[in-house]
Amino acid sequence: MLDPPGPYLFLSDVHxxxxxxxxxxxxxxxxxxxxxxxxxVYILGDLFEAWIGDDAPGAAGEALIPVLAAxxxxxxxxxxxxxxxxxxxxxxxxxxxxxxxxxxPAVIPxxxxxxxxxxxxxxxxxxxxxxxxxxxxxxxxxxxxxxARPATERLELARRARDASSLATTGKPAAIMDVEPATVAAWxxxxxxxxxxxxxxxxxxxHRETPAPGxxxxxxxxxxxxxxxxxxxxxxxxxxxxxxxxx
Ligand code: LP5
Ligand code: MN
Numbered sequence: 001m002l003d004p005p006g007p008y009l010f011l012s013d014v015h016x017x018x019x020x021x022x023x024x025x026x027x028x029x030x031x032x033x034x035x036x037x038x039x040x041v042y043i044l045g046d047l048f049e050a051w052i053g054d055d056a057p058g059a060a061g062e063a064l065i066p067v068l069a070a071x072x073x074x075x076x077x078x079x080x081x082x083x084x085x086x087x088x089x090x091x092x093x094x095x096x097x098x099x100x101x102x103x104x105p106a107v108i109p110x111x112x113x114x115x116x117x118x119x120x121x122x123x124x125x126x127x128x129x130x131x132x133x134x135x136x137x138x139x140x141x142x143x144x145x146x147x148a149r150p151a152t153e154r155l156e157l158a159r160r161a162r163d164a165s166s167l168a169t170t171g172k173p174a175a176i177m178d179v180e181p182a183t184v185a186a187w188x189x190x191x192x193x194x195x196x197x198x199x200x201x202x203x204x205x206x207h208r209e210t211p212a213p214g215x216x217x218x219x220x221x222x223x224x225x226x227x228x229x230x231x232x233x234x235x236x237x238x239x240x241x242x243x244x245x246x247x
Contacts, residue, residue, distance in 0.1 A: 005039040008110060011231035012044035012083065012119065012199025013224035019063040023225040028067055030230050035074045039236070042108075043099070044199050044222060045083025045119035050162060052154040053147050054092035061093065068097035081106060083119045083200065084130075087138065088147070107191050111236030113246060116193040120200030120221070123179035123187065129168060178203065184219060185211040194218065195239075195247055202226075206247060220247040 009030070014023050034041050048061065057065075071078045081102040082089060094101045105118035125131060136142055146154065169177065178201055188196060188211040196209075197220045204223030211217050222232055239246035 051086035072098040120198035
């Protein structure tokens, strides 16, 4: 008889910028475990602290290529969807590292369930200043113009954007930087899913949602890798019991 499929690994918000940072080592250990037993690895954005283009992956981006590529080489597919820090990660880096780009929010089947995956920033619609910034930098024309600049300039712009963001976020109420309940409900309903997994807010939790009267759904929020972390593992068979959230 065939072995049941192994668990899926979900992670986000590692915020890599140097191979010397502790999170780089934790990620290598996690991927070594995933190589042995995962059915698939899903990276839900902000793998990197700031991605300015595939031509300038930086020390962490370079060092991670063989670590990522070892997974598909062992038969474990790796999927990446973009965060607000690494939305410029493209096909060239994906090919070098063996990752499959999802491009944005995606619905995947796990066992008997349909699960909506997203970074989570798109759910923070109360943060209108951020949503305006997001709309600008996700515009293909803006991205072409940005990527045409020399890497040194892009690095400086990213540094200034990070500084501006740090300043802006210290002045924002915490509730504004969390997901908007009505937006969560709208996404669950639009994609007709009972399960959602995202990161971004750095507030790990499992939430029971009620997208419509009498309808229950589950929202798993992944944590950031600020302390030793192994990602979030899900066994596909955990969805078979209707009494458990699976996530
Ligand atoms: O990232 P984090 O956790 O600090 O805060 C996010 C939102 N901020 C961002 C901005 C990124 O941190 C910037 C780094 C991007 C790296 C990619 C490089 C390529 C792009 C270069 C761009 C020029 O995503 C923050 C949210 C918070 O999450 C919670 O959800 O609140 O949003 C903001 O802080 C946005 C501000 O409110 C408004 C815009 C400030 C940025 C202005 C850019 C200035 C550019 C300077 C160059 C002239
Ligand atoms: Mn984020």
